[in-house]
Amino acid sequence: MAAKTNPGRFFEDYATGQVIHHAVPRTVKMGERALYHMLYPARHALYSSDQFAQACGLPFSPLDDMVAFHVVFGKTVPDVSLNAVANLGYAEGRWITPVWPGDTLRSVSEVIGTKQNSNGKTGVVWVRTRGLNQHDEVVLEYVRWVMVRKRDAGAEVAATVVPELAQVVPTKDLVIPKGLDFTNYDFTLAGEPHRWGDYEIGETIDHVDGVTVEEAEHMLATRLWQNTSKVHFDTSARPDGSRLIYGGHVISLARALSFNGLANAQMVVGLNAGAHANPCLAGDTVRAWSEVLDKAETAAPGVGAIRLRLVATKGGAPFALRDESGKYLPEVLLDLDYWALMPI
Template identity: 75%
Template sequence: MGAKTNAGRFFEDYALGQRIVHAVPRTISGGERALYHALYPARHALASSDSFAQACGLSAPPLDDLLVFHTVFGKTVPDVSLNAVANLGYADGRFLRPVHAGDTLRAESEVIGVKETSSGKTGIVWVRTIGLNQRDETVLSYVRWVMVRKRDVIAPAPTASPPDLPSAVPAEDLTLPEGLDFTNYNFDLAGEPHRWGDYAIGETIDHVDGVTIEEAEHMLATRLWQNTAKVHFDATNRPDGKRLIYGGHVISMARALSFNGLANAQLIAAINGGTHAAPCFAGTTLRAWSEVLDKAETPNPSIGALRLRLTATTGAPFALRDEMGKYLPEVLLDLDYWALIPR
């Protein structure tokens, strides 16, 4: 009789073009919204206030973009990164439709690249994942790549086939939620007066505040997103006996900290690229800073887009790479994204 349990996929189990339908669909409620705001100091008004969202033309407040991202991401973990050494990065992420309380999300992925590492013990797998709602509408699409253990280190390596990924989502491809309009935007209630025109390309912003990452909150977040990656919840899975903090936890914490200086960057429209530059463990005090990389108009004259670099660090603001171009050891996250902001 065959075993009924699943040890997860190893590098040899992936093939270019392979399609994976992920279990289990999940209906999102207002409870997840409250838990997200309890885990992170998230205060952006559009996702916090029903009446604020309705005043901005939306029928209902959208759930935080990263809450949606984590939920879809969590669906993929048993099939993509259960045996991962690390989640390495993201690209070509597009938020296509708002998700509201009561929506049901599921996920599907396609393997778009594979490459064995030089050690021969692991390989890198690239997947494009889509998140779909109960109407089979795509709400989110993104690419990520992970380093996965091999089951058999002497197994032959597949032909290396890394994908060709765009450096950024073109501004003209950004999706505006249906009905969104910032004409009557209330800056007092949002928390800051800064509009799209107040930001300059090349400007850097120190978000000032810091948060010490706690084991309990990280474990709650990992379970909330149903993320089953062993390195996050099993302390025996690493030689140092530490649980690796889920990279999405770092992203959400940094995004929440960015409220101080970017309170009006209400929605994430796209993730152009992202790198988890260093591992994060409980006890780490995380700080964040941003750089304005680009600006763009949108078809709605009340809405602008800012392309932002969000950096999570344990060190000083505005320090990113050394003279050799490598990330400084204190840098945890380098995230490049488009945000929608009133003009």
């Protein structure tokens, strides 16, 4: 009798051009926001208040950008990264359609590249993932690449294809939510007076605060996003028995911490690059700092785009990123390059 359980895909199971429709569609409602804001110190006003969002031209408050990311990402894990050694990076990410309470999200991925590693035991798989709502509208798309184990070290694998990816999402390709208007933006209610024009390219911001990662909160988060990756749930999957924290958990913690200094960077609309530089383990205290990389005007009234590097660390001096050889410092957990929308 054929096995009915799913061991997940291994590296030799992937080939460029494959399209994977991921199970299981998920309807997200206001409980999603409550849980998200419980797990992270998330305070951006546009995602906290219907009235604030309506004053900015939206019908009501959408769900946080990272809620959309986590739900879409979580759908892909059983098919893309169940047998992953590491999630290596992100590129060409765009938030295209806001996610509203009551939307049903599903995910589809296309394999756009594969490359076996020289050890013959693992390989890198690149996928472009799209999250769609119940109207088949794309809400989010991004590329990520993961290192995946082989089932059989001697197995034949697909021809090597390494995709060429854009270094930065061009500002012309950023999608501004329909109706967004920051001309009547209330800086008092938003929490800080700093607008787009107050930030200079090259400026760095220490977000000051820290959050200690608790094992229980990580487990709640990964279950909420239906992320089934073995290395997050099963400590026996780790050589030292430690609890490896889901990289998206670190992203959301760092984004929430960035409120202190970037409270008006309201909406994330582009993901240029990202790397989980070092593992985060239960008990680590996450801190964050940002660097302003670029700025651009948009066609939306009162809305500017700001490109930010968000770095999460587990200690060390702020603004330190790499050593003399160019390698990430051991205390750096996350290096994320993204576009956000901010009142001019």
